[in-house]
Every structure is written in C-alpha cells, then in structure tokens.
Amino acid sequence: MKTLFPYLTKPLVLVGGVLALGWLLVAILAPLIAPYDPLQTLQPLTKPMTVGAKGEFFLFGTDMLGRDIFSRLVWGARTVVIYSTLATLTAYAFGLILGLVAGYAGGRTDAVLSFLANVVLSFPVLVLYIVIIVVIGASPVNIVIAVTFSSAPAIFRIVRGITIDIASRDFVKAAITQGESTWRILLVDILPNTTGPLSVDFCLRLGYTAITIGTLGFLGLGLPPPTPDWGGMVNEGRSMAIAFPHLVIFPCIAISSLTLGLSLLADGLREVNDAKERQA
Amino acid sequence: MFLGIFLMRKVAIAVATMLVVSFLIFLALEVNVEDVAVKVLGQYSTVEQRAAWLAQNGYNDAFALRYVRWLGNFVTGDWGMSTFFRAPVAEMVMPRLAASGLLAGGALLVIVVFGLGLGVLAGMRPGSLLDRVISVFSVVTTSIPDFASAVFLSGIFVFWLGLLPGASAMISGFSLAELVLPVSVLGLYSMGYLARVTRASMADVMGTHYIRTARLKGAGMGRIVLRHALRNALITPITVIMLQLPWLLSGVIVIEVFYAYKGFGTLLYDAALNQDIYLIEACAMVSVLVVVLSQILSDLIYGWLNPRIALGAEA
Numbered sequence: 001m002k003t004l005f006p007y008l009t010k011p012l013v014l015v016g017g018v019l020a021l022g023w024l025l026v027a028i029l030a031p032l033i034a035p036y037d038p039l040q041t042l043q044p045l046t047k048p049m050t051v052g053a054k055g056e057f058f059l060f061g062t063d064m065l066g067r068d069i070f071s072r073l074v075w076g077a078r079t080v081v082i083y084s085t086l087a088t089l090t091a092y093a094f095g096l097i098l099g100l101v102a103g104y105a106g107g108r109t110d111a112v113l114s115f116l117a118n119v120v121l122s123f124p125v126l127v128l129y130i131v132i133i134v135v136i137g138a139s140p141v142n143i144v145i146a147v148t149f150s151s152a153p154a155i156f157r158i159v160r161g162i163t164i165d166i167a168s169r170d171f172v173k174a175a176i177t178q179g180e181s182t183w184r185i186l187l188v189d190i191l192p193n194t195t196g197p198l199s200v201d202f203c204l205r206l207g208y209t210a211i212t213i214g215t216l217g218f219l220g221l222g223l224p225p226p227t228p229d230w231g232g233m234v235n236e237g238r239s240m241a242i243a244f245p246h247l248v249i250f251p252c253i254a255i256s257s258l259t260l261g262l263s264l265l266a267d268g269l270r271e272v273n274d275a276k277e278r279q280a
Numbered sequence: 281m282f283l284g285i286f287l288m289r290k291v292a293i294a295v296a297t298m299l300v301v302s303f304l305i306f307l308a309l310e311v312n313v314e315d316v317a318v319k320v321l322g323q324y325s326t327v328e329q330r331a332a333w334l335a336q337n338g339y340n341d342a343f344a345l346r347y348v349r350w351l352g353n354f355v356t357g358d359w360g361m362s363t364f365f366r367a368p369v370a371e372m373v374m375p376r377l378a379a380s381g382l383l384a385g386g387a388l389l390v391i392v393v394f395g396l397g398l399g400v401l402a403g404m405r406p407g408s409l410l411d412r413v414i415s416v417f418s419v420v421t422t423s424i425p426d427f428a429s430a431v432f433l434s435g436i437f438v439f440w441l442g443l444l445p446g447a448s449a450m451i452s453g454f455s456l457a458e459l460v461l462p463v464s465v466l467g468l469y470s471m472g473y474l475a476r477v478t479r480a481s482m483a484d485v486m487g488t489h490y491i492r493t494a495r496l497k498g499a500g501m502g503r504i505v506l507r508h509a510l511r512n513a514l515i516t517p518i519t520v521i522m523l524q525l526p527w528l529l530s531g532v533i534v535i536e537v538f539y540a541y542k543g544f545g546t547l548l549y550d551a552a553l554n555q556d557i558y559l560i561e562a563c564a565m566v567s568v569l570v571v572v573l574s575q576i577l578s579d580l581i582y583g584w585l586n587p588r589i590a591l592g593a594e595a
Contacts, residue, residue: 012416115296115297115300116300118297119297119300119301119304122297122301122526122568122571122572122575123301123526123564123567123568123571124526124527124529124530124567124568124571125526125527125530126529126530126533126534127529127530127533127548127563127564127567127568130533130548130549130552130560131305131308131309131560131564132308133552134309134552134555134557134560135308135309207423211425214425214427214428215425215426215427215534218425218427218534218537219533219534219537219549220553221552231427234427234428234431238538241431242439242446245435245439248431249431249435252427252428252431252432253428255425255428256423256424256425256428256429259423259424259425260419260420260423260424262423263419263422263423264419264423267419
C-alpha cells in the first residue's frame with residue numbers, strides 16, 4: 001500500500017487507472033456484461049435506447065446487420081486488450097533481448113543492430129504496417145507480427161541506452177571479476193535496473209498499439225470481420241454515419257477513453273519515477 | 281569545414297539506410313515471383329499466361345540481378361506501371377505528394393503555432409493553473425486516435441453546427457473550407473508532443489540563474505520571456521518539429537482516407553487495397569526518403585541553432 005500511495009494521490013493517475021482498469025475488467029467479464037451475442041443478427045439499425053420487436057433493449061442501438069452495438073463494444077474490449085497486450089509483449093521480448101545484447105557487447109554487434117533499428121524506424125509507422133499487411137495478409141497473428149516488427153526497434157533503443165549506462169557501473173565490474181556468466185549479468189544485474197523507464201514506456205506503447213490496431217481496423221486492414229473490433233466498427237458504419245451517428249460515435253468514445261486512460265497512467269508513472277530519482 | 285564533413289557523414293548514412301530499405305521493400309514484395317504474377321495479372325489468369333508474363337518481364341533471372349535492375353530503374357525515375365490505375369507510377373506519385381504537402385504544411389503550421397505557443401505559456405510558470413490546463417489539453421489531444429478525433433470534430437462542425445464540409449475531395453476545384461477539418465485534426469493530434477517538449481525546455485530555462493537575475497533586476501515577465509528565455513528555450517523544440525514528419529505522414533494516410541482527400545495517403549491506401557505492388561513500392565520508397573531527408577534537415581537546424589554542439593560529434 002505504501003508503494004502505491006504516491007500514485008493514488010494524483011487525480012489524473014486515478015482517472016487514467018480507472019479508465020484502463022475499467023476496460024480490462026470489461027474485457028475479462030465480457031460474457032457476463034454483454035446482453036447479446038456480438039455476432040447475432042437481431043434487428044437492423046435501431047437507434048440507441050430503444051426496445052426491439054421481441055422486447056430486447058438496445059442501449060447503444062444496433063448496426064446495419066442488426067447486431068447489438070453495446071455487446072460488440074464489450075466484446076471489442078476483449079479483442080483490443082488481448083491483441084494490444086500480446087503485440088506489446090512480443091515487441092518487448094525482442095527489444096529487450098537485442099537491446100541488452102547490443103548495449104553490453106558494444107562494438108560491431110551494437111553498430112549493426114543499431115543501424116538496423118534505425119532502418120526500421122525510418123519508415124512512417126503506418127506505411128510499414130501497410131507494406132507488411134499487404135505481404136502477409138490481415139489476420140490476428142500477422143497484426144501481432146507487424147506491431148512487433150515496428151515497435152521492437154524503439155524499445156531496443158531505450159534498453160540499449162540504459163544498458164550502456166549501467167554496464168559501466170562498479171557493481172557490474174565486480175560481477176565480471178567474480179566470474180559471473182554474461183547472461184547472468186544481463187538478466188540479474190542489468191535488467192532489473194531498466195524497469196523504471198520501461199514501465200512508463202510500456203503503458204504508452206500499450207496505448208499506441210491499441211491506436212494502431214484501431215487505425216488498421218478503421219482502414220479495413222485490421223482483424224477480418226466479423227470480429228468485434230472498435231476500429232472496424234467505425235469503418236463499417238462510416239458510410240451511414242450521417243443518418244445513424246451512433247454507429248461510429250460509441251466505438252470512437254470507447255477507443256479514445258482506453259488510450260487516454262493509458263497515457264494518463266504513463267504520465268503519472270513518469271512523475272512519480274522522476275520524484276523518486278530526485279530523492280535518491 | 282566541419283559542416284562539410286558532418287553533412288557528408290549524414291548523407292552517407294542516409295544513402296546506406298535507403299539502400300537497405302529498398303532491399304527490404306523489394307524482398308518483401310517481389311521475392312515470390314508467382315505472387316507478383318498473380319498481383320499483376322489478376323486471380324483469374326491462367327498458369328500459362330503467368331509463365332509467359334514472367335518470362336517476358338525478366339522475372340526468371342536471379343533475385344540479385346532483378347534487385348539491381350529494379351534499383352537502377354528506380355533511381356533513373358522508371359517506377360513501372362500501376363496495375364490498378366493503368367498509368368506510369370512516377371507520374372502519379374508527384375502530384376499526389378504535392379497535394380499531401382499542402383495538407384501536411386497546414387498541419388505543421390498549426391503544430392508550430394499552437395505547440396510552441398501553448399508550450400511557452402505552460403512553461404512560463406511551471407505548476408500554475410494555466411500550466412496544468414494546457415498539459416491536460418495536450419495529453420487529451422494526442423491520446424485520442426486521429427480517426428476518432430476526426431469523427432468527433434466532424435460530428436460537431438459538420439453535422440451539428442453545419443459550418444464546414446465533411447468531405448475534402450475538392451471535386452469542384454480547390455476549396456480552402458475543405459482543408460480546415462483535415463488540417464485541424466492532423467495538427468491537433470501531433471501538436472501535444474511539441475507542446476510538451478517546449479514546456480519542459482521552457483521550464484528548465486525559467487529555473488536558471490540568469491533568468492532569476494533578470495527577475496531580481498525588476499524586469500517584467502513579458503520582457504524576461506521575450507528577451508531572455510525564448511532564444512534558449514526554443515532550440516530543442518525547433519529541432520523536434522522536423523522529427524514530427526514521420527508521424528505526420530502516418531496521420532496523413534488516415535486523415536486523407538477519412539476525408540476522401542486526393543493525396544499521397546489515399547494513393548498508398550488504394551494501392552494497398554488493390555495489391556498494386558509497383559505503386560506500393562514507389563510510395564514506400566518515397567515516404568522513407570521524406571523521413572530520411574527530414575532527419576538530415578533536423579540535424580542541420582540543431583547544429584546551426586546550438587553552436588556549442590560540435591557538428592562532428594554524435595548527436
């Protein structure tokens with residue numbers, strides 16, 4: 001509780017935490033919260049807060065295929081939480097390992113890896129996604145691959161920088177003198193020191209990834225239909241948004257509140273980390 | 281003298297980057313010749329047709345040879361024929377790039393004016409109410425995905441207030457009104473980052489001894505900010521502006537698709553939806569080239585603004 005306390009006193013962190021955790025809960029409890037099957041055709045294009053022909057209640061209305069938008073939003077939370085987390089974690093796995101290796105080994109290994117990271121980072125993110133998706137196709141696994149490929153270099157850079165800094169400290173030199181293996185030094189002595197800055201980056205990146213998956217869905221290059229996906233819902237409803245704004249407004253509010261929550265959380269983490277550093 | 285060496289080094293890195301990028305793009309899109317034939321001739325072409333087309337167009341040569349030939353053609357301006365638009369790719373890309381340049385230029389203006397302006401206002405008195413309001417505002421605008429803010433802003437200004445057109449296809453000629461929404465959404469999304477960097481830089485400068493001295497001398501706040509603080513506080517933010525370009529290019533794709541604006545973004549998007557591989561290759565190459573050039577420019581600006589940094593050193 002004591003370690004949590006500095007985080008809880010900041011109102012914005014609290015708002016961010018409530019939004020992010022709220023969506024996490026919705027994702028976990030989706031089958032209990034959603035009143036209907038997100039893929040089931042009930043009654044096409046009813047407005048929000050209406051009662052259907054068979055006495056169903058449509059809180060956010062239904063889409064052109066007659067699917068309940070509230071249920072699709074709830075299940076869509078599960079889609080975005082699962083794929084954002086998965087893609088961010090795999091990106092971290094690659095970025096962490098390569099960053100530790102490059103920062104510790106230095107020399108030619110570092111030069112080659114850093115150059116390759118810069119090459120990938122010189123693509124505008126969305127252009128990179130489009131090329132990857134055109135080549136390997138749009139499927140859940142391929143979206144995770146695309147995000148990993150484009151995010152790992154940025155994580156690599158952060159980890160490499162921290163590793164170079166820490167590897168020059170005395171306790172690492174002591175570990176080398178003691179004859180500890182290189183992997184032990186990397187994983188036990190250096191890795192734990194990266195958690196501060198990386199926790200902030202993880203939150204932010206989770207938000208970016210959610211935005212990316214949403215954007216790909218909006219462009220029609222994301223998860224294939226009929227998967228309930230917020231970006232995809234905006235894409236499908238866009239042509240009818242003038243007459244039926246509820247088709248696009250609710251999914252937009254959903255994704256915005258999630259990504260806003262994550263960046264407020266990242267902001268709070270950064271402030272508290274900075275304060276800790278100043279004290280130390 | 282130093283500048284020459286510095287520039288040559290940067291250009292050499294840029295050329296190496298472009299070479300690797302071109303190889304990756306070619307590898308990704310053309311390593312599988314069967315796929316190329318299907319994408320160019322369509323799903324319903326026969327096996328014989330594909331074989332004949334591949335033979336005619338030199339696709340039976342070794343991969344390395346094909347890459348070198350492709351790169352040579354690319355450098356000399358022969359970018360192939362678009363399979364979807366049935367037109368030379370090189371002629372299509374440039375006008376679309378200019379159209380997007382207009383959009384991105386407008387957005388950049390919004391970013392510079394509001395990003396720098398709000399950042400300076402917030403950083404003048406760190407911790408004040410104004411600072412906190414501006415900080416929250418910039419977090420909110422950058423956290424909301426651009427397609428969502430396009431929906432929100434269009435909802436307000438097009439459907440509710442009826443002030444602006446909701447599409448920017450420019451069917452009946454150039455229209456400034458049709459540029460307002462796409463430029464605002466793009467600018468708003470990328471503005472927050474610059475505002476943040478400016479605020480941090482400004483706050484640092486306001487805490488230095490020479491500003492305190494100026495204050496003790498009794499100089500007014502306006503004079504302190506304008507005469508003493510701004511010059512040093514703006515070095516980092518101005519460098520960062522150029523680095524916004526890759527972000528802006530990604531945003532341009534989304535916003536152009538949303539507002540049906542005929543620019544580089546919709547060109548790449550149409551190419552992707554129609555598996556138009558030569559057009560995709562050219563668009564990808566051009567967008568990376570824009571990013572690489574903007575990085576060189578950003579390094580130059582930084583060196584020029586900050587004479588303390590030796591240009592030869594690693595930035």
